[in-house]
Amino acid sequence: xxxxxxxxxxxxxxxxxxxxxxxDLQGAGxxxxxxxxxxxxxxxxxxxxxxxxxxxxxxxDGDYDLGLRFLEFGDYVRKYHxxxxxGSSEAEKLAEQTGERVNLTVEEHGRGVYVFxxxxxxxxxxxxxxxxxVPLHATAFGKAILSQCPATFxxxxxxxxxxxxxxxxxxxxxxxxHAQLEMIDEQGYAVDQEExxxxxxxxxxxxxxxxxxxxxxxVSGPKSRIQGDALGTELPDLVTNAAEVVRINITYADQxxxxxxx
Amino acid sequence: xxxxxxxxxxxxxxxxxxxxxxxDLQGAGxxxxxxxxxxxxxxxxxxxxxxxxxxxxxxxDGDYDLGLRFLEFGDYVRKYHxxxxxGSSEAEKLAEQTGERVNLTVEEHGRGVYVFxxxxxxxxxxxxxxxxxVPLHATAFGKAILSQCPATFxxxxxxxxxxxxxxxxxxxxxxxxHAQLEMIDEQGYAVDQEExxxxxxxxxxxxxxxxxxxxxxxVSGPKSRIQGDALGTELPDLVTNAAEVVRINITYADQxxxxxxx
DNA sequence: GTTGGTGTTCGGTTCCATCGAACATCTGTT
DNA sequence: AACAGATGTTCGATGGAACCGAACACCAAC
Numbered sequence: 001x002x003x004x005x006x007x008x009x010x011x012x013x014x015x016x017x018x019x020x021x022x023x024d025l026q027g028a029g030x031x032x033x034x035x036x037x038x039x040x041x042x043x044x045x046x047x048x049x050x051x052x053x054x055x056x057x058x059x060x061d062g063d064y065d066l067g068l069r070f071l072e073f074g075d076y077v078r079k080y081h082x083x084x085x086x087g088s089s090e091a092e093k094l095a096e097q098t099g100e101r102v103n104l105t106v107e108e109h110g111r112g113v114y115v116f117x118x119x120x121x122x123x124x125x126x127x128x129x130x131x132x133x134v135p136l137h138a139t140a141f142g143k144a145i146l147s148q149c150p151a152t153f154x155x156x157x158x159x160x161x162x163x164x165x166x167x168x169x170x171x172x173x174x175x176x177x178h179a180q181l182e183m184i185d186e187q188g189y190a191v192d193q194e195e196x197x198x199x200x201x202x203x204x205x206x207x208x209x210x211x212x213x214x215x216x217x218x219v220s221g222p223k224s225r226i227q228g229d230a231l232g233t234e235l236p237d238l239v240t241n242a243a244e245v246v247r248i249n250i251t252y253a254d255q256x257x258x259x260x261x262x
Numbered sequence: 263x264x265x266x267x268x269x270x271x272x273x274x275x276x277x278x279x280x281x282x283x284x285x286d287l288q289g290a291g292x293x294x295x296x297x298x299x300x301x302x303x304x305x306x307x308x309x310x311x312x313x314x315x316x317x318x319x320x321x322x323d324g325d326y327d328l329g330l331r332f333l334e335f336g337d338y339v340r341k342y343h344x345x346x347x348x349g350s351s352e353a354e355k356l357a358e359q360t361g362e363r364v365n366l367t368v369e370e371h372g373r374g375v376y377v378f379x380x381x382x383x384x385x386x387x388x389x390x391x392x393x394x395x396v397p398l399h400a401t402a403f404g405k406a407i408l409s410q411c412p413a414t415f416x417x418x419x420x421x422x423x424x425x426x427x428x429x430x431x432x433x434x435x436x437x438x439x440h441a442q443l444e445m446i447d448e449q450g451y452a453v454d455q456e457e458x459x460x461x462x463x464x465x466x467x468x469x470x471x472x473x474x475x476x477x478x479x480x481v482s483g484p485k486s487r488i489q490g491d492a493l494g495t496e497l498p499d500l501v502t503n504a505a506e507v508v509r510i511n512i513t514y515a516d517q518x519x520x521x522x523x524x
Numbered sequence: 525g526t527t528g529g530t531g532t533t534c535g536g537t538t539c540c541a542t543c544g545a546a547c548a549t550c551t552g553t554t
Numbered sequence: 555a556a557c558a559g560a561t562g563t564t565c566g567a568t569g570g571a572a573c574c575g576a577a578c579a580c581c582a583a584c
Contacts, residue, residue: 007533008312009572011273011541016316023338030562040543045563050270054278055371062561066339068368068375072393074336076285077328106330109317113330131334269564271541273572292531302574307532324530 011047014039018047019066022057027065081106083207083215084116086253087246091217094242095120098235100221103128105141105204107214110157112142124222126200137163137177138170140192140204141216146177147184148208154181169195189236194223201226203235205243209250217243273309276301280309281328284319289327343368343377345469345477348515349508350378353479356504357382360497362483365390367403367466369476372419374404386484388462399425399439400432402454402466403478408439409446410470416443431457451498456485463488465497467505471512479505 021037022028030048034041048064051057058067078084087104095102099120106113112135114128128134136142136157146154154177163172171177184190192202203226204218219226219239226235283299284290290298296306310326313319320329340346349366357364357380366378374397376390390396398404398419408416416439425434433439446452454464465488466480481488481501488497 007308008315009273009277009308010570011271011572012277012309012312013316014541015271015274015277016313016318019335023335031560041562042544042564043542046269046271046541047274050274051278053270054275056278058370065342066335068339068370068377068393070332070335071339071377072336072391073281073285073328073332074334074339075392077330077333077336080327108320108330115330115333129334130337131330133330272539273541276572293529303531304533304575305573308572 014043015047015051018044019051019056022064022066027060027063029063033064078115081115081213081215082253083209083212083246083250086249087207087215087217088116088118090242090246090249091116092118094118094217094219094238095123097238098219098221099123100219100225101126101128103141103218103220105139105145105216105218107136107142107145108133110136110160112136112139112145122221122225124200124220126220127197128220134196135161135164135166138166138192138196139218140190140195140202140220141218143177143181143184143192144190144204144206144216144218145214147181147190148206148214151178154178166196167194167198169193171195187236188240191231193227199223203231203239205236205240207243207247207250209247212250217246276305277309277313280306281313281318284326284328289322289325291325295326340377343475344515345471345474345508345512346378348511349469349477349479350380352504352508352511353378354380356380356479356481356500357385359500360481360483361385362481362487363388363390365403365480365482367401367407367478367480369398369404369407370395372398372422374398374401374407384483384487386462386482388482389459390482396458397423397426397428400428400454400458401480402452402457402464402482403480405439405443405446405454406452406466406468406478406480407476409443409452410468410476413440416440428458429456429460431455433457449498450502453498455489461485465501467498467502469505469509469512471509474512479508 017037018033021033025032025036028036030041030045033048034044037044048057052064056067056069057064083106084104091102091104095118099122101120101123102118103114104116106115111133114132115130117128134142136146158174163174163177165172171180189203189205194201199222200220201223202218202220204216207215207217217239219235279299280295283295287294287298292303292307292310296303299306310319314326318329318331319326345368346366353364353366361382361384363382363385364380365376367374367376373395376394377392379390396404398408420436425436425439427434433442451465451467456463461484462482463485464480464482466478469477469479479501481497
């Protein structure tokens with residue numbers, strides 16, 4: 001923590017903390033931010049001024065908030081992941097078929113990130129939004145992704161992030177995780193029964209394409225609906241089929257690199 | 263330029279330049295970035311390392327690129343502008359009716375920013391994308407927005423950004439601009455005939471709602487189709503009607519503040 | 525082996541980010 | 555009106571760290 005950040009620019013780190021603070025507080029003033037981040041007002045003021053002058057922030061009657069530059073970069077990143085473009089329509093079909101919430105997800109920095117959601121008619125309200133990061137080992141989609149990774153890769157992630165327990169069902173043992181991953185790899189899909197959130201279960205299938213970011217598609221719903229017969233054949237089939245369709249579409253998509261123009 | 267940035271954090275400015283550089287180059291390595299930005303390699307390296315450690319960047323076989331954090335913030339900003347949510351369906355209707363390209367746009371930092379696009383069946387390829395910033399005085403939507411602003415506000419913008427000429431048709435005289443804005447305010451819509459791009463003309467109407475960001479909706483197409491009879495009644499009517507619908511929907515939308523959960 | 529390209533590490537110097545305190549501004553309260 | 559308690563802003567001194575060049579390590583290609 002302290003030994004290896006010798007080469008980092010601490011002023012930048014503070015600026016990033018401020019941006020995140022504004023995001024967390026959904027807009028804030030200087031003093032409010034300073035309190036929230038435990039920084040001197042004047043320091044916050046300097047950073048905010050800098051970010052504002054660079055047009056990364058806007059003011060809304062006194063409060064600062066994130067500006068459209070982030071919209072620009074966000075859309076850029078979305079285009080970067082052609083997986084999102086291609087997978088979204090399939091995700092919506094799957095949401096319609098199952099009636100549940102469907103998510104597209106990817107791995108980044110050893111964590112699971114939600115990037116797209118589609119809600120079926122019965123979909124429950126969830127705490128997931130585009131950009132939300134969660135531990136890979138505690139979700140069906142995370143395990144689905146990990147099942148397609150070399151064991152060393154998995155171990156690296158465990159070293160970096162550990163296996164934090166989120167519910168009583170979370171896998172916290174490395175060996176058990178590896179064993180499950182092997183099973184998941186064989187059967188082609190992963191299940192999460194209240195391993196990240198009490199009362200919520202998921203089924204997910206990996207979408208692995210050469211040269212693409214590791215990703216997955218998952219169905220989430222109340223534990224009462226994701227169990228028994230549904231888990232026997234129905235849901236796994238639907239999810240793995242959807243993943244397969246996306247995988248093929250990505251593989252045979254136009255190979256031209258994404259472009260930013262419309 | 264040099265006199266008043268005493269209070270800015272220059273390290274942050276370089277970090278932002280690097281982020282923009284990566285965006286411009288659509289991913290880049292350290293040396294490439296250093297050349298592009300005319301900075302020492304080691305400086306770039308430190309900043310990139312910082313941004314990478316903070317998980318704002320990812321690596322793609324050697325090249326650095328923007329990460330999903332920007333997707334998260336981008337979606338946050340999109341939600342912040344409920345105008346986009348509400349206006350998009352109307353924009354798509356308008357695109358269908360006209361067959362042309364329709365844009366939703368807002369003012370930020372004295373410039374016009376595209377935030378949403380919808381393409382009709384005949385829509386021409388354009389250089390506009392979400393986040394693209396252009397001078398307000400050289401576009402129909404910009405003039406539509408300015409027509410609803412106090413004259414002092416317009417003058418402030420002229421002071422800050424000038425009236426740069428983009429084509430031979432661009433308005434470069436402040437008095438002429440003010441005169442046009444008055445006319446636009448009266449008739450309720452603005453026209454741009456090749457003032458920003460050769461061969462492209464636009465019609466736009468402002469969407470002004472108390473307490474909301476200044477915004478507009480516009481139709482763009484080849485000059486050959488945006489002229490004559492179309493400009494007489496058809497297009498202006500369609501555009502102003504669409505703007506009116508959006509305005510009403512925003513005004514009477516649920517007044518609850520936007521929330522980040524789904 | 526050599527060349528030219530990467531990314532990385534390493535210190536010295538100097539600049540500037542930091543921080544507390546003082547100042548300014550505004551709101552609402554009594 | 556004067557005040558109290560917020561806010562945002564400015565200021566200046568100090569020490570830390572951002573910057574930069576140079577040296578290093580690495581890799582690929584000819």
